Amino acid sequence: MRLLLLRFLLLAGLFFIGSLTLVALHEYYVSICQITHNTEEKSLQITLKIFADDLEEALKDVSTNNINKIDLEATDSTEMAFVDTLIAQYIKKHLAIQVNDLVLSSNDYFFWGKELESDSDLLLCYLEVYGIPEHINTLEVQNTLLIDLFRTQSNIVHIKANGGSSKKSLLLSKSKIVDSVNF
Helix, strand or coil: CHHHHHHHHHHHHHHHHHHHHHHHHCCCCEEEEEEEEECCCCEEEEEEEEEHHHHHHHHHHHCCCCCCCCCCCCCCHHHHHHHHHHHHHHHHHHEEEEECCEECCHHHEEEEEEEECCCCCEEEEEEEEECCCCCCCEEEEEECCCCCCCCCCEEEEEEEECCCCEEEEEEEECCECEEEEEC
16 A cells, blocks of 8 residues: 555656656747837738747647648748748748738738747747728737737837837737727
8 A cells, every 4th residue: 555655756757857847948928029000011910929939739730731840940942932831821820910900811911931039939920911091090909829829928029119119018928819909
């Protein structure tokens, strides 16, 4: 009986230490979305900062090709194009913006590309939307990036509108996926 109790305590201790290790590896689930209103181009320039490993998990989940590994650092042009397409589709599905009364469709978003930050695990994704009014009164953002994958995911949105003269921020999460700001 004593041996059984020792085994149980040992296994429980190993499980506890293992769970602490997993938490220590990645305890924050956050993305940052920077939306800059370019009045001269009449566009929204969007930069997303996402943890690369989190996005890889999301892309594996949504890919219809049963992919085990998404290589965000692919150098083969065919594989790069495939990964860029997956990323663009994922972002367009999970990021919705309304400017004043103009509801942007997923076809309005132009995906410029992506790059891994050299000193971190962050992936930067660049998008742009054209045909934006010269003056923004209200901007509504729905951002569900990674929310279906991580229950504690937070998506921070920074907005610079009307030539950078107005700056506002939003904090979106599973309990609040959409919010708006007035300028």
